[in-house]
Amino acid sequence: MSVETPGFSLRATPIGTLYRGGEGMWTWVLHRITGVSLFFFLFVHVLDTALVRVSPAAYDEIIATYKTPIVNLLEVGLVGAVLFHAFNGIRIILIDFWAKGPRYQRQMTWGIAAVWLLIMIPGFYFMTIHTIDALFGSTS
Amino acid sequence: MTTTVVAEVLVEPQSNVTPVVMPETPVPVATDVTFRIRRYQPDFDEEPHWVDYTVALYPTDRVLTALEKIKGEQDGSLTFRRSCAHGVCGSDAMRINGRNRLACKTLVKDIDISKPITVEAIKGLPLEKDLVVDMEPFFAAYRQVLPFLMPEGHEPTKERIQSAEERARFDDTTKCILCAACTTSCPVFWTNEQYFGPAAIVAAHRFIFDSRDAGANARLEVLNDKEGVWRCRTTFNCTDACPRGIEITKAIAEVKQALIFRRI
Numbered sequence: 001m002s003v004e005t006p007g008f009s010l011r012a013t014p015i016g017t018l019y020r021g022g023e024g025m026w027t028w029v030l031h032r033i034t035g036v037s038l039f040f041f042l043f044v045h046v047l048d049t050a051l052v053r054v055s056p057a058a059y060d061e062i063i064a065t066y067k068t069p070i071v072n073l074l075e076v077g078l079v080g081a082v083l084f085h086a087f088n089g090i091r092i093i094l095i096d097f098w099a100k101g102p103r104y105q106r107q108m109t110w111g112i113a114a115v116w117l118l119i120m121i122p123g124f125y126f127m128t129i130h131t132i133d134a135l136f137g138s139t140s
Numbered sequence: 141m142t143t144t145v146v147a148e149v150l151v152e153p154q155s156n157v158t159p160v161v162m163p164e165t166p167v168p169v170a171t172d173v174t175f176r177i178r179r180y181q182p183d184f185d186e187e188p189h190w191v192d193y194t195v196a197l198y199p200t201d202r203v204l205t206a207l208e209k210i211k212g213e214q215d216g217s218l219t220f221r222r223s224c225a226h227g228v229c230g231s232d233a234m235r236i237n238g239r240n241r242l243a244c245k246t247l248v249k250d251i252d253i254s255k256p257i258t259v260e261a262i263k264g265l266p267l268e269k270d271l272v273v274d275m276e277p278f279f280a281a282y283r284q285v286l287p288f289l290m291p292e293g294h295e296p297t298k299e300r301i302q303s304a305e306e307r308a309r310f311d312d313t314t315k316c317i318l319c320a321a322c323t324t325s326c327p328v329f330w331t332n333e334q335y336f337g338p339a340a341i342v343a344a345h346r347f348i349f350d351s352r353d354a355g356a357n358a359r360l361e362v363l364n365d366k367e368g369v370w371r372c373r374t375t376f377n378c379t380d381a382c383p384r385g386i387e388i389t390k391a392i393a394e395v396k397q398a399l400i401f402r403r404i
């Protein structure tokens with residue numbers, strides 16, 4: 001655009017109130033957060049997996065440090081982030097290419113939330129049951 | 141907030157007309173409503189700040205009425221734009237309770253008055269004074285998409301014929317009043333004022349899909365820019381903010397598709 005606007009100097013307005021956007025705005029915020037998080041996860045994941053070619057012993061050592069309750073929770077978070085990002089990614093593709101997509105974006109958002117919960121609630125149980133057993137003793 | 145009065149109807153005894161009972165007519169009552177307005181007077185203020193004003197309003201009053209009452213009765217320095225006062229000129233887009241709205245189309249009965257109503261300038265354009273922003277970057281983007289008919293060939297002796305179906309393709313985007321509610325609700329625009337913004341894309345859409353127009357390629361080229369349609373992240377803030385109910389995100393998607401498939 002032809003207007004000369006150097007960086008942030010334009011914004012004489014300190015932020016004011018938070019804009020009260022709807023589902024679309026918040027799914028976009030989440031999509032970006034999960035997308036960037038996934039990028040950093042994959043970055044680390046490629047490094048630690050590549051280590052197996054350099055030194056299998058060091059690889060085993062690193063993997064052993066992952067067997068803690070905190071990393072277990074991070075794993076649950078990772079699955080949650082991937083699922084949200086993937087489902088919402090499909091929602092965005094439908095908005096872009098399906099003629100009725102923009103009109104049903106809100107319903108699709110709630111659909112994603114429902115499917116996500118449907119997977120994450122049992123998923124949380126199965127992913128953490130080993131840690132829970134280890135921490136509090138076996139339930140069986 | 142409303143009391144009810146039942147109108148009594150006197151019927152002549154000899155009349156053979158069935159008596160008409162008037163429906164119950166609710167009589168509106170004025171209530172005190174507090175507005176928390178983000179004031180900025182560049183001659184005195186270093187920073188914008190909130191000031192509260194309380195005015196008595198009817199449920200059917202608009203936020204614009206409140207601003208005019210405050211300006212007229214409490215503080216004449218309060219600065220805002222308005223012209224038509226009927227949702228046609230696009231002058232008074234502002235952020236009411238955190239969302240972009242036209243002050244002249246926002247009724248008191250549709251907002252929660254149990255808390256102060258926040259009113260602030262639209263976001264992302266340079267603030268000049270109180271609720272007034274510099275609209276020039278917004279109009280500059282608008283002008284760049286060539287928002288005028290670019291016909292081809294000889295001018296017909298009569299009108300340029302168009303079928304109802306052809307007209308329907310861009311009907312929605314003809315309704316824009318250039319209020320900037322959409323562009324200044326867009327998170328992408330807030331952090332990057334180089335983005336053309338939804339309103340400019342709406343204006344382009346109105347001509348790109350007009351069968352009488354031959355300038356679609358020129359406009360699509362403008363919007364194929366890295367600051368063009370591809371910046372859109374489909375947050376739907378624009379669609380939710382538009383006082384004309386234009387399905388803006390849908391219009392932007394149609395322009396994106398026209399670029400991807402090179403087909404109008």
Ligand code: HEM
Binds near residue numbers: 035373
């Ligand atoms: C599981 C399959 C995936 C699908 C279906 C998917 C889909 C999408 C889509 C459609 C977008 C465009 C969003 C938009 O237009 O606003 C996007 C953005 C993005 N994705 Fe993914 N994605 C996937 C996996 C990943 C992975 C593994 C990463 C990390 C390396 C990632 C990182 C990102 C980032 C950083 C963005 C940009 C977000 C933004 O601009 O706000 N995605 N994804």
Ligand code: SF4
Binds near residue numbers: 320323
């Ligand atoms: S598209 Fe709607 S919100 Fe945007 S400028 Fe036009 S009337 Fe205002």
Ligand code: FES
Binds near residue numbers: 244
């Ligand atoms: S004053 Fe004209 S649109 Fe509100």
